[in-house]
Amino acid sequence: MQFTNIIGQNATKKYLIDSVQHNRISHAQLFLGAEGSGNLALALAYAQYVVCENKQAHDSCGECNPCRKAQKMIHPDIHYSYPTIGSKVKSTDFAVEWREAIAKNPYQNAYQWLQYLKADNKQGNITTDECDDIVRKLSLMAYEAQYKILVMWLPEYLGKEGNRLLKIIEEPPENTLFLLVAENADLIINTILSRTQMLRIPRIEEDALIEVLQKRQYLPLESAQQIALLAEGNYNEALNLIANFNNDNQTMLVRWLTIILQRQLNHFNAQTERFTELGRESQKNFLRYSLHFLRQCMLLKAIPKHRLALTQPETELARQITPTINIDKLEQIFKLLNDAYYHIERNANPRILFFNLTIKVGDVLLH
Ligand SMILES: [Zn+2]
The missing domain is CATH 3.40.50.300 (P-loop containing nucleotide triphosphate hydrolases)
Known part of the structure; x- marks a missing residue:
């Protein structure tokens, strides 16, 4: 070496x-x-x-x-x-x-x-x-x-x-x-x-991590930035994220929130199946991504001028969502997702877990 x-x-x-x-x-x-x-x-x-x-x-x-x-x-x-x-x-x-x-x-x-x-x-x-x-x-x-x-x-x-x-x-x-x-x-x-x-x-400096992800893992700049943000200076974690990276995390989060916010109850089961099919690592990945996104939303609420650790489309999504949700609700959802992550790591049944999670997040968002 x-x-x-x-x-x-x-x-x-x-x-x-x-x-x-x-x-x-x-x-x-x-x-x-x-x-x-x-x-x-x-x-x-x-x-x-x-x-x-x-x-x-x-x-x-x-x-x-x-x-x-x-x-x-x-x-x-x-x-x-x-x-x-x-x-x-x-x-x-x-x-x-x-x-x-x-x-x-x-x-x-x-x-x-x-x-x-x-x-x-x-x-x-x-x-x-x-x-x-x-x-x-x-x-x-x-x-x-x-x-x-x-x-x-x-x-x-x-x-x-x-x-x-x-x-x-x-x-x-x-x-x-x-x-x-x-x-x-x-x-x-x-x-x-x-x-x-x-x-x-x-921890590894973010810029160094972004650079190496582009050079050694051939990621386009935007993906490299996203992975580096989630990995928090841990190259091993970055490699794991790439191996299981689901570029659709953002799309999936938007779809999930839409289904919940519009009370599309008939889609709850189909969405739960989509989560279940992901496999454990991608499920964790999705939850980690969502937690990161929520954390940024909370920052946005607290400090509106804060420079967000989000890509451009994510920033737009965050600016769209945050005015309608108060910080208390964001915190409650954060906790729900955090608990879900904990249980997924410990081999909880993903079908039951994601179904319950959808209901509980709906409870928070709609009341
Ligand atoms: Zn030598």
Whole structure:
């Protein structure tokens, strides 16, 4: 992974590169950032930069031997640790899957990775055996590079096993680097947290996200803007949205509201069927879209001159709808949709859910 492949995050990249160039490499670092921010990608690019034999001012060279090995994730001095399924297992038991999954999407979340391992409903964890393996690996001499590097993705999954790593993090063998990549500091034991230097990684800037969606996903500008708004700086979420993107979300919302507002009761069932046929991801997508739209309507009510995060046709729709609905009703509908989203995520029956939702939204709008 090279820095140039990472979306946005220019300030963080510069900080990381500077720290290597000025020999300020701290031996235990926590890359803390939300899902889809690129925290793992940054740690991988950083590790490659550290081992690169021909470092450039703004990136690793990408061509030297260590770079090629780092790129393929087979450098003998860069170790990876991540959640797995089962108790008597180590991360390296899943090295093939790991390389495949990261090559496909270094912005993936834990759920996707565990599904890749066919976890079904099983919990992931970083096991006792894995911790022992880490201590063993890091106690060996470096093979080729100056540093031995451990990239641990999601130390949240260590739980109390993290205590097994305290000693090695506190008194590491010479030239050892710990790069912990986390999303939620609250789930990491304090004794580990206090031994690392924390680097907070912000969400991806909207402009960078829009640009990458156009370049890599070939989206037209307007769709890229819409997806970027919904994804809120999470590239992984943007990819999910594209995979399930229903360009008809807006059309569907208009039709649904029209049916409700005009009391076309005979269309309630047909509309419910349309929602049901979408499938769960698109249903969530539609609800997320509608929530976003409602949030903008509420802003419009509160601050009429507010610059809306909506496309032109959506803005027109919002300006059409908002004068007739008061803020209290908007809030009630928002809550209904939010609850619906919650239940869809937890496998509620979509036919019953969307039918009830239509009735309840009608209750709010028409009374
Ligand atoms: Zn290189």
